[in-house]
Amino acid sequence: MFKALIDGLEEKLSQCQRDLEAVNSRLCxxxxxxxxxxxxxxxxxxxxxxxxxxxxxxKLLRQENRKNMLLSVAIFILLSLIxxxxxx
Numbered sequence: 902m903f904k905a906l907i908d909g910l911e912e913k914l915s916q917c918q919r920d921l922e923a924v925n926s927r928l929c930x931x932x933x934x935x936x937x938x939x940x941x942x943x944x945x946x947x948x949x950x951x952x953x954x955x956x957x958x959x960k961l962l963r964q965e966n967r968k969n970m971l972l973s974v975a976i977f978i979l980l981s982l983i984x985x986x987x988x989x
Contacts, residue, residue, distance in 0.1 A: 903966040907959060914955040921948040 924945045927933075933941070 903962055903969070907962050907966065910955055910959050910962065914952060914959065917948055917952045917955060921945065921952065924948060 924941055928938070928941050928945065
C-alpha cells in the first residue's frame with residue numbers, strides 16, 4: 902500500500918524538480934521583462950514549496966513503512982516462537 906503512494910510521490914517530486922530546473926534556466930537565460938521575471942520567480946517559489954512538501958510527505962511515508970515492516974517481522978518471529986514451543 903505504502904509502496905504505491907511512495908512511488909507516486911517520488912514521481913511528483915521528480916517532475917517538480919525538472920520543472921524547477923526549467924524555470925531556473927529560463928531565469929538565468931536571456932533578458933527578461935520585470936513582469937516575466939516576477940512571474941518566473943513566483944513560479945519558482947511555488948515549485949520549491951511543492952518540492953519541500955513532497956519531501957516531507959515522503960519522509961513520513963517511509964517512516965510509516967519502516968514501522969509496518971518492523972511490526973510484521975516482530976509478529977512473524979512471535980508466531981514462529983509459538984509454533985516452535987507448540988511442536989516440542
